[in-house]
Every structure is written in C-alpha cells, then in structure tokens.
Amino acid sequence: MVQTIRIPISVEWKEDHIKLLNQQNLPHHTDYINLTTIEDVYDAIVTLKVRGAPAIGIAAAYGLAMSAQKYDFETLEQFKLKVNTEKSYLASSRPTAVNLFWALNRLEKSLENVRSINEAKTTLLHEAFQIQAEDEEMCRQIGENALTLLHPGDSVMTICNAGSIATAKYGTALAPFHLAREKGKQFHVYVCETRPVLQGARLTAWELQQSGVETTLITDNMAAHTMKTKGIKAVIVGADRIAANGDTANKIGTFGLALIAKALNIPFYVAAPSTSFDLTINTGDEITIEERSPMEVLQIVNTTIAPENTNVYNPAFDVTPNHLITAIITEKGILYPDYVEQIRENMCDKYISL
Numbered sequence: 001m002v003q004t005i006r007i008p009i010s011v012e013w014k015e016d017h018i019k020l021l022n023q024q025n026l027p028h029h030t031d032y033i034n035l036t037t038i039e040d041v042y043d044a045i046v047t048l049k050v051r052g053a054p055a056i057g058i059a060a061a062y063g064l065a066m067s068a069q070k071y072d073f074e075t076l077e078q079f080k081l082k083v084n085t086e087k088s089y090l091a092s093s094r095p096t097a098v099n100l101f102w103a104l105n106r107l108e109k110s111l112e113n114v115r116s117i118n119e120a121k122t123t124l125l126h127e128a129f130q131i132q133a134e135d136e137e138m139c140r141q142i143g144e145n146a147l148t149l150l151h152p153g154d155s156v157m158t159i160c161n162a163g164s165i166a167t168a169k170y171g172t173a174l175a176p177f178h179l180a181r182e183k184g185k186q187f188h189v190y191v192c193e194t195r196p197v198l199q200g201a202r203l204t205a206w207e208l209q210q211s212g213v214e215t216t217l218i219t220d221n222m223a224a225h226t227m228k229t230k231g232i233k234a235v236i237v238g239a240d241r242i243a244a245n246g247d248t249a250n251k252i253g254t255f256g257l258a259l260i261a262k263a264l265n266i267p268f269y270v271a272a273p274s275t276s277f278d279l280t281i282n283t284g285d286e287i288t289i290e291e292r293s294p295m296e297v298l299q300i301v302n303t304t305i306a307p308e309n310t311n312v313y314n315p316a317f318d319v320t321p322n323h324l325i326t327a328i329i330t331e332k333g334i335l336y337p338d339y340v341e342q343i344r345e346n347m348c349d350k351y352i353s354l
C-alpha cells in the first residue's frame with residue numbers, strides 16, 4: 001500500500017505568477033515568495049532562492065512564459081524577438097546546469113509553428129507546465145530505477161540537495177528514499193553538509209526529515225572516515241550537466257566523494273534525468289564551472305569566519321570523470337560504462353540542441 005508522506009514542492013504556477021519556496025531561508029523559515037517579473041525570476045536563480053538543475057529549468061520556463069503573457073506587440077515576429085532576448089537574459093543567471101538552457105530552448109522551439117500572438121502566449125505556458133509535469137514523472141522513474149540498485153535498510157551517502165525541492169518532485173538522488181517511504185520502507189542517509197552554502201545541512205536534512213527518512217548529518221571532511229566505518233553501501237548524487245562521455249558536473253565535493261568511493265570499493269551512482277545530458281560536449285572539460293562570491297566561503301550563514309581580506313577560491317561545481325562512476329541512473333534505465341555508446345543510444349530523443 002502507498003503511504004502518504006510529505007514531500008515538499010519548490011515551484012508552483014499560480015494563475016499569473018510563480019509561487020516559490022525560498023530555499024535561502026530553509027530550514028528555519030518555510031516561507032513562500034511570489035515572483036511576478038522576469039527580474040524576480042533571474043534574481044531568485046542567482047541568489048539560490050531556487051536551485052538544483054531541474055528546478056532552475058522549471059522556474060526559468062515559467063518565468064519566460066509569465067513575462068510573455070504581458071507582451072504587447074503588433075506582430076508575432078516582434079513577440080518572438082522579445083522571447084529570444086528574455087531567454088538570453090534568464091540563461092545568463094547561472095552557467096553550469098544544462099537544464100536551464102534546455103528548458104529555455106524548448107520554450108522558444110515550441111513557438112516554431114504558432115500563428116498568432118495569443119496562441120504563442122498559451123503555447124509558452126503550456127510548455128512550461130509540460131516541463132514540470134514531465135520532470136516529476138522522470139524523477140519518480142529515476143527513483144524506481146535506483147531502487148533496483150539500492151536496498152532498503154542500507155546506509156547510503158549523498159551530497160548537496162538533489163531532492164524534491166531541486167526538481168518538480170521526488171528529486172533524483174533522493175527519489176529512491178522518498179519512494180521507499182511511500183512503500184513503507186526505510187534507508188539511512190548520511191548527508192554531507194556541503195560547504196560553502198550548506199545545501200546538505202540546510203536543505204537535504206530538512207527535506208528528508210519531512211518525509212520521514214532517517215538521516216545523519218556529517219561535515220564534508222568526515223566523508224572518507226564515515227564511508228569506511230559506517231557500512232556505507234553506496235554513494236548517490238545528482239548532476240548539473242553530463243557530457244556525451246558520462247563525465248558529470250555536480251556540486252563541489254562530488255568528485256572527492258567519487259575518489260573516496262573508488263578507493264573503498266563502494267559503488268558511486270549519478271542519478272539524473274535525460275534533460276541533464278549535454279550532447280554538444282564530448283567531455284566534462286568543456287563544462288563551464290560557476291565561480292561564486294568569496295563571501296560564501298568567508299562566511300557561514302552570515303557569520304564571518306576568516307579575515308575579510310583572505311584570498312578565496314569558490315568553484316560551485318566540480319566534474320567527476322566517467323571512470324569513477326559505477327552507473328548513471330536515468331528515467332529511461334540504468335547506464336553502465338562504456339558511457340559513450342550508452343548515452344548516444346539512449347539519450348538522444350529528449351535532446352534539444354543548445
């Protein structure tokens with residue numbers, strides 16, 4: 001029997017605006033904000049009020065569609081030109097997660113055959129809805145596929161938040177844990193806190209508690225010792241962008257976990273929808289790694305922890321090379337090395353060129 005559990009949702013379309021769970025303020029405040037302009041959406045993505053690759057794509061899609069509802073142009077051509085300009089604006093909010101560009105391109109592409117401005121407005125909104133609905137379905141399927149590799153009762157490690165609030169629902173890396181709860185089963189999830197902005201501690205620990213998943217929080221430098229001494233059976237992480245050869249960009253620290261897992265002979269899984277694959281790039285070397293403000297490193301939750309003039313390096317993501325990845329769990333199935341062929345064969349149809 002399916003049990004009803006609480007799985008939080010981060011992005012919702014409400015008639016003429018976006019209702020967003022403000023992830024900046026979690027876990028202390030569960031506040032929702034209304035985004036009514038394209039600038040609101042841009043700011044929400046830059047400041048991590050909404051974050052996580054699929055959720056960024058969904059928010060951007062609604063943002064573009066929302067803004068287009070208010071256009072007042074004479075011709076369809078002018079309308080499309082403005083869509084293109086605003087698409088580029090939103091696309092400049094964050095550089096690493098490919099879902100952002102994928103979703104925006106899909107919206108623009110949906111206008112190819114429309115014949116009137118009214119039809120264009122409806123089509124954009126419909127497409128944004130579809131992206132969200134499809135993402136929820138893909139995440140559920142990723143969770144089901146992941147459950148064929150992971151066994152309830154196991155201790156599993158994760159980093160960052162690749163959960164329900166980073167997607168339409170369920171998440172990618174966290175989907176099997178939520179689904180297990182729905183089926184009345186339980187995992188024990190070791191959550192890396194994920195410095196600098198603590199998506200693990202603030203978001204994953206909170207989200208998993210909402211649906212009743214057993215969690216233990218560790219600081220990032222405890223990962224190797226914990227994997228070795230706590231019987232960790234697998235590491236599962238999300239992805240911001242997967243190259244054609246399987247190299248995977250994800251939250252900074254992911255590469256380190258993969259190296260540790262390899263050294264300890266623990267399976268290392270990437271869980272991601274087909275929308276996170278970027279087949280325009282052959283390897284992870286071509287992925288732009290976002291560098292964020294030094295203040296994120298100099299401070300922890302608004303408290304300064306180092307001299308203010310300290311030099312800081314703050315890459316938000318790293319790239320895990322394909323040879324460290326045991327399998328990539330997608331909605332279409334589980335991919336194993338050699339990834340080049342597997343990805344080419346299975347991941348092409350959902351793909352919209354960038």
Ligand SMILES: CSC[C@@H](O)[C@@H](O)C(=O)COP(=O)(O)O
Pocket residue numbers: 051052053054097159160161162163166167171172173199237238239240250251252316
């Ligand atoms: C399903 S979300 C996958 C990734 O986007 C996630 O693991 C991640 O790295 C998010 O980074 P963030 O900087 O919080 O947007």
